[in-house]
Amino acid sequence: MRFVTPLSLALALALTGGAVSAPASAAKKEEKPAGRKLNVSPEVLKSLQAAQKASDAQDFAGAKTALTEADGKAASNDDKYQIGAIKLNTGIQSKDDALKMEGLNQMLDSGLTPPEQTGQFNMVAADAALAQKNYDVAISRGQAALAAGYKAEQVNPTIAQAYFGKAGTGNASAEPARGFNQQGLAALKAAADATKASGQPVPAQWYQIGVSRAAAARLPEVTDWAKWAYAANPSGENLRTLIRLFQQANPNITNRENLDVLRLMSAAKGLVVAADFTELAEMASKTGIYGEVKSTIDAGRAKGVLNASQAGDIYQAAVGRIPGDKSSLGAAEADAGKAANGKVAAATGDAYLGYGDYAKAAAMFELAKQKGGVDADEINTRLGIAKTMGGDNAGAKSAFEAVQGGARKQIADLWLTYLGTKA
DSSP states (O other), X not given: OOOOSSHHHHHHHHTTTOOSOOOHHHHHHHOOOXXXXXXXXXXXXXXXXXXXXXHHTTOHHHHHHHHHHHHHHOXXXXXXXXXXXXXXXXXXXXXXXXXXXXXXXXXXXXXXXXXXXXXXXXXXXHHHHHHTTOHHHHHHHHHHHHHTTOOHHHHHHHHHHHHHHHHOSSOTTSTTHHHHHHHHHHHHHHHXXXXXXXXXXXXXXXXHHHHHHHHHTTOTTHHHHHHHXXXXXXXXXXXXXXXXHHHHHOTTOOHHHHHHHHHHHHHTTOOOSHHHHHHHHHHHHHTTOHHHHHHHHHHHHHTTSSOTTTTHHHHHHHHHHHHHHHHTHHHHHHHHHHOSSSHHHHHHHHHHHHTTOHHHHHHHHHHHHHHOOSOHHHHHXXXXXXXXXXXOHHHHHHHHHTOOSHHHXXXXXXXXXXXXXXX
């Protein structure tokens, strides 16, 4: 008895319900040596012949009994390998996934799999184990496939899924689930890196899974996964995730800082639920930017996310102040030009920004920078926002890059991330 040939075809067919034996023409086409002769013991050979005969007669119960007898007589790896091959064949014929898996693992454990095929066959075994939710076997076979140099972009997703399977759906932040999620994320990142290296696009869903798993397990790398998810699919919802993570990591930011990061969520169309709209409107209200209060709530109502009563109090207050506020802007511009510092110009720029007059807002912020006496990081942030919304991406980039430190620097970096996708 010799190696089952061609074994690669046998294992491929194992996944599709085919048979181990291959047409002579297929075997000839491979033009590979059949491999060394297997020294199967006579006792094992007798049981295997009985198993094969029973299998051919569709007596699969009888075949499994004979295979169990063969296992009891196996004395060498040659015996074990050939028993595994017959189990694989019988499992295919009987559509018995468990028997197929048992045979395949027995063949691999014998150490007699041709070295050039070890990686591929371990990969097949890993996928089969994953399908059966045998996560430990899926991981060990996947790792064996990697050790044999098989395609990392194909193996690592299987390993990642197996670790996630071990983590389960319970408390992901408690051990051992947290550790399993961390190992799964490491495998998923390796899969993404290998996929990129192979010249293939990384599925955006991988990064979204990474965000979900890292967030559930409360892992610090959640922000990295959110950044990768946004880079792979620069949607408003993915940017919203990044922004919410920033807010969680910086609970002490000021209302004015929070307003500017929420403005980014709005610009990227990441305002999704009622709380998104009301939070932005509240930040604008607290900083006296009435036009933005009204426009934000109007947008939420038009989208069907806000009803007439939600944020109704701040809406009515803003609507009542808008006429007088707008009528004062001309005088405020004149005062800004005469002022000794840039505070009046900055406040006027804020108002224009809230009313969507981005050109005048940018001019006022430029004037505020020139006169000084203001928070340069805030002015540069808002100048960048005005230029972004006005379509001057190059000018916006320059303004955001001028922001120096603290939470403002992180906010500016988020805006730069958004600008990068627009470019």
